[in-house]
Amino acid sequence: MRAARPGTAFMPETITLSVDAMGGDHAPDIPVAGMAKLLELRPETRFLVHGDEARLRPLIEPRPSLAAACTIGHTDIQVGMDAKPSQALRRGKGSSMWNSVEAVKSGAADAAISAGNTGALMAISMLLLRKIEHVHRPAMTALWPTARGRTVVLDVGANLEANAEQLVKFAIMGEAYSRAVERIEKPSIGILNIGSEEMKGHEELRGAHARLVSGAFDLDYRGFIEGNDISMGAVDVVVTDGFTGNVALKTAEGTAKLVGAFLKEALTSSTTAKLGAVIASGGLKQLKERMNPSNVNGGVLLGLNGLVVKSHGGTDAVGFATALRLASRLARSHYRDEVVSNLFRFADLAETRAAGEPTPQEDLA
Amino acid sequence: MRAARPGTAFMPETITLSVDAMGGDHAPDIPVAGMAKLLELRPETRFLVHGDEARLRPLIEPRPSLAAACTIGHTDIQVGMDAKPSQALRRGKGSSMWNSVEAVKSGAADAAISAGNTGALMAISMLLLRKIEHVHRPAMTALWPTARGRTVVLDVGANLEANAEQLVKFAIMGEAYSRAVERIEKPSIGILNIGSEEMKGHEELRGAHARLVSGAFDLDYRGFIEGNDISMGAVDVVVTDGFTGNVALKTAEGTAKLVGAFLKEALTSSTTAKLGAVIASGGLKQLKERMNPSNVNGGVLLGLNGLVVKSHGGTDAVGFATALRLASRLARSHYRDEVVSNLFRFADLAETRAAGEPTPQEDLA
Numbered sequence: 001m002r003a004a005r006p007g008t009a010f011m012p013e014t015i016t017l018s019v020d021a022m023g024g025d026h027a028p029d030i031p032v033a034g035m036a037k038l039l040e041l042r043p044e045t046r047f048l049v050h051g052d053e054a055r056l057r058p059l060i061e062p063r064p065s066l067a068a069a070c071t072i073g074h075t076d077i078q079v080g081m082d083a084k085p086s087q088a089l090r091r092g093k094g095s096s097m098w099n100s101v102e103a104v105k106s107g108a109a110d111a112a113i114s115a116g117n118t119g120a121l122m123a124i125s126m127l128l129l130r131k132i133e134h135v136h137r138p139a140m141t142a143l144w145p146t147a148r149g150r151t152v153v154l155d156v157g158a159n160l161e162a163n164a165e166q167l168v169k170f171a172i173m174g175e176a177y178s179r180a181v182e183r184i185e186k187p188s189i190g191i192l193n194i195g196s197e198e199m200k201g202h203e204e205l206r207g208a209h210a211r212l213v214s215g216a217f218d219l220d221y222r223g224f225i226e227g228n229d230i231s232m233g234a235v236d237v238v239v240t241d242g243f244t245g246n247v248a249l250k251t252a253e254g255t256a257k258l259v260g261a262f263l264k265e266a267l268t269s270s271t272t273a274k275l276g277a278v279i280a281s282g283g284l285k286q287l288k289e290r291m292n293p294s295n296v297n298g299g300v301l302l303g304l305n306g307l308v309v310k311s312h313g314g315t316d317a318v319g320f321a322t323a324l325r326l327a328s329r330l331a332r333s334h335y336r337d338e339v340v341s342n343l344f345r346f347a348d349l350a351e352t353r354a355a356g357e358p359t360p361q362e363d364l365a
Numbered sequence: 366m367r368a369a370r371p372g373t374a375f376m377p378e379t380i381t382l383s384v385d386a387m388g389g390d391h392a393p394d395i396p397v398a399g400m401a402k403l404l405e406l407r408p409e410t411r412f413l414v415h416g417d418e419a420r421l422r423p424l425i426e427p428r429p430s431l432a433a434a435c436t437i438g439h440t441d442i443q444v445g446m447d448a449k450p451s452q453a454l455r456r457g458k459g460s461s462m463w464n465s466v467e468a469v470k471s472g473a474a475d476a477a478i479s480a481g482n483t484g485a486l487m488a489i490s491m492l493l494l495r496k497i498e499h500v501h502r503p504a505m506t507a508l509w510p511t512a513r514g515r516t517v518v519l520d521v522g523a524n525l526e527a528n529a530e531q532l533v534k535f536a537i538m539g540e541a542y543s544r545a546v547e548r549i550e551k552p553s554i555g556i557l558n559i560g561s562e563e564m565k566g567h568e569e570l571r572g573a574h575a576r577l578v579s580g581a582f583d584l585d586y587r588g589f590i591e592g593n594d595i596s597m598g599a600v601d602v603v604v605t606d607g608f609t610g611n612v613a614l615k616t617a618e619g620t621a622k623l624v625g626a627f628l629k630e631a632l633t634s635s636t637t638a639k640l641g642a643v644i645a646s647g648g649l650k651q652l653k654e655r656m657n658p659s660n661v662n663g664g665v666l667l668g669l670n671g672l673v674v675k676s677h678g679g680t681d682a683v684g685f686a687t688a689l690r691l692a693s694r695l696a697r698s699h700y701r702d703e704v705v706s707n708l709f710r711f712a713d714l715a716e717t718r719a720a721g722e723p724t725p726q727e728d729l730a
Contacts, residue, residue: 147623157559160567194522194611202525202608227615231623243567244612246559250592251613255620258512258596259656263628266645266652273648280632280641287631291624 014044015331017324018109021051022078022096023116025314028052031115032059034320036066041321042328048073048103050096073099079120081313088120089127097121101128104306110331111307113323121310122158122301129306132336134343137162138303139170140242140310141177142249143296143326148233150296152178152187155242156249158301162241164207167191171212172342173302174237175219180333181326187236190225192244208239217346256291294319298326302339307331379409380696382689383474386416387443387461388481390679393417396480397424399685401431406686407693413438413468415461438464444485446678453485454492462486466493469671475696476672478688486675487523487666494671497701499708502527503668504535505607505675506542507614508661508691513598515661517543517552520607521614523666527606529572532556536577537707538667539602540584545698546691552601555590557609573604582711621656659684663691667704672696 019035021028028051035047046069049056053074060067077095079088092098097116103109105128114121122140131138139155139162154174155162162170171189178187191209193201201209201224212221225234227248240248267277267284277284289295297319299310307330311323384400386393393416400412411434414421418439425432442460444453457463462481468474470493479486487505496503504520504527519539520527527535536554543552556574558566566574566589577586590599592613605613632642632649642649654660662684664675672695676688 145623147626160559192612194525194608194615227612227617228619228622230616231619243559244609247557247592247609248612248616250559251595251616252592252620254593254596255617256624257593258510259621259624261512262652262655266648266655269648269651273645276641276643276645276648278641279644280638283631283634283638283641286634287627290627290631 013332014046015042015111015328016046016048016109017327017331018048018100018103018112019050019324020097020100020112020114020116021049021056023081023114023121023313024311024320025081025115026316027115028055028059030315030317030320031113032056032066033317034324035070036063037317037321038324038328039066039069041325043069045069045324045328047071048100048109050075050099050103051078052076052096073103075099079116079124081117083117083120085119085123088117089123092120092124098124098128101125101306101308104308105129111309111327113309113311113320113327115311115313115315115320115323117313118157118310121308125301125304125306125308129304129308132303132305132340132343134347135169135173135303137166138301139173141174141300141302142245143181143298144230144238144249144252145290145296146231146233150182151230151233151236151238152181153230153238153240153245153249154302155240155245156299157242157246159242161243162204164204164211167204167208167239167241168211168217169303169343169346171208171219171221171237171239172217172346173339174239176335176338176342177300177302177330178236179338180330180335182236184236186220188220188222189237189239190222190229190235192230192238192240192248193224193226195224195226204241217342253293260291292318294322296322298323300326300330307336378697379411380407380476380693381411381413381474382692382696383413383465383468383477384415384689385462385465385477385479385481386414386421388446388479388486388678389676389685390446390480391681392480393420393424395680395682395685396478397421397431398682399689400435401428402682402686403689403693404431404434406690408434410434410689410693412436413465413474415440415464415468416443417441417461438468440464444481444489446482448482448485450484450488453482454488457485457489463489463493466490466671466673469673470494476674476692478674478676478685478692480676480678480680480685480688482678483522483675486673490666490669490671490673494669494673497668497670497705497708499712500534500538500668502531503666504538506539506665506667507610508546508663509595509603509614509617510655510661511596511598515547516595516598516601516603517546518595518603518605518610518614519667520605520610521664522607522611524607526608527569529569529576532569532573532604532606533576533582534668534708534711536573536584536586536602536604537582537711538704539604541700541703541707542665542667542695543601544703545695545700547601549601551585553585553587554602554604555587555594555600557595557603557605557613558589558591560591569606582707618658625656657683659687661687663688665691665695672701 100112140158309327465477505523
């Protein structure tokens with residue numbers, strides 16, 4: 001089971017994941033089942049498991065290899081799925097969510113993972129881990145299935161708005177994230193906009209475009225893209241404000257669900273259709289697998305001094321394992337060092353500018 | 366062929382449609398083929414056809430019933446598919462697009478239809494037809510296929526932004542439009558937002574929400590909805606700004622296309638899958654029909670003194686006929702009278718407010 005994976009020349013580094021075992025619609029069962037799944041794939045993983053020990057032990061102990069990899073940190077407190085961020089900050093101290101993030105802050109773990117309330121997790125993470133220097137607003141990522149693979153979209157809801165400078169920082173963070181997660185050497189970047197002529201997008205989009213197109217950042221920036229380009233995989237990283245990104249993501253989820261429902265209806269509409277569906281079931285299973293949201297589960301709040309992965313609240317064991325794997329991959333990568341150095345570069349440029357030396361294309365901004 | 370349609374007690378009223386026969390990717394063939402299709406369904410329709418007579422005659426004359434229903438208005442000028450709105454205003458006078466809208470202004474036709482450049486059509490329509498009193502910004506509609514039927518979404522790109530008052534007017538216009546097109550007695554309305562707690566949406570969304578929830582407008586307002594609710598058909602009318610609406614619409618189109626491509630791959634992935642697909646072809650054809658964008662073709666620029674329908678530029682004959690039918694249905698309806706009276710009601714409320722009499726829930730706005 002511990003055979004080296006292809007392309008891994010050295011013993012895999014041990015990664016410690018800090019898991020909020022009480023967050024999500026089906027906790028603690030799904031988090032525990034997800035940990036067991038990841039362990040099959042990455043036996044070198046270690047877990048700090050935060051939650052109600054009395055409920056966790058009966059789930060973990062029957063799995064000897066999981067039990068060997070886990071350290072339970074008991075707590076009675078948990079953040080409710082409908083808690084407001086302010087409530088989570090006031091009353092969440094010592095909760096399974098809080099403790100899972102705290103373990104990243106203290107250095108006991110490489111990453112925290114929670115399927116709990118998004119707003120609460122963002123608030124607790126920002127409070128405990130603080131923002132990286134030069135980041136004014138963190139951004140939440142999503143992995144979006146496309147015709148060419150997967151695309152990183154950010155921000156999908158950490159903030160309502162973003163100005164030009166923040167969008168440029170989203171591009172810098174998203175690019176490093178894409179390289180770490182998707183292992184693309186030089187990810188391409190686009191800004192989400194609408195195609196209408198003579199009023200091409202909000203002022204902040206045009207400002208971010210002018211800064212990125214200047215070439216000052218050594219990014220493969222491809223310009224504006226439109227909504228339909230996301231699913232086509234036109235770029236590896238889609239930059240947008242949190243409001244637009246959240247609407248786009250949920251609209252796509254709703255559309256995929258609708259088409260799936262139409263397909264199901266179509267394939268049960270007659271006896272012949274049903275028979276055809278049975279015969280084509282291999283291919284249809286492949287389709288279902290490609291459309292399975294569990295395969296793209298896991299969003300990261302980029303821009304913090306520490307790694308926190310948000311799993312979908314209603315995910316299954318496969319989905320939770322996907323989020324854990326994402327955390328593990330990111331923990332191994334150097335994306336945060338890259339983000340930090342790229343952001344400093346950005347800040348240097350801004351200082352140069354402030355000192356009166358024009359940067360290329362500056363007049364466009 | 367002229368048999369009364371179910372529910373039509375009287376002889377159908379003759380509707381005259383003014384068609385830009387030179388607009389769109391496959392003009393004039395597709396517009397002419399679309400007119401022929403509509404005429405089969407609505408033989409009482411009359412057409413004013415604007416475009417190059419030398420190209421139109423050979424297409425129209427071989428179809429005797431179409432020829433009898435058409436009057437060709439010759440012009441050599443046409444607005445290019447990539448013309449900017451400002452160019453269209455400067456150089457578009459006398460073009461097929463211009464003349465088709467002009468015929469609505471003069472009263473010669475009940476509605477204009479064009480598959481040409483969207484920005485140019487909006488600019489020409491606004492110039493010639495002018496806005497209805499109390500409308501500051503017109504809104505472009507889209508019909509969105511849902512699990513329950515179709516939903517009206519507006520604005521999908523006429524404006525980049527919308528303030529609270531404009532969003533309320535979009536709700537008023539969209540509701541009357543939904544009643545006219547979908548024949549729903551009391552369409553339900555939602556405002557597109559994101560679900561994140563404690564920062565529920567932009568200020569303008571909260572402002573529009575407060576005004577609509579006050580009940581002052583006799584609308585079936587259901588509150589905020591999220592992106593995934595659109596395709597589920599949660600409400601009959603979705604209100605949003607043009608930027609967000611455009612991104613959502615194009616994202617949904619891209620997603621549907623992607624799922625379609627995945628399905629095609631899945632059903633050609635093996636000989637067995639192919640066989641199953643052949644057997645299930647009846648059901649799959651039904652699915653294809655439901656997903657066919659031609660069935661929802663046609664956007665209307667609401668808020669003008671006259672009816673202009675924008676067809677998708679790349680549509681086929683069925684799609685162009687759908688846009689013509691939409692125009693015909695709207696021309697028969699009283700939606701513009703309703704819009705006008707509802708907008709006046711809104712203005713009265715605003716005046717009452719200005720005079721110091723508080724309206725219900727005003728403090729929330």
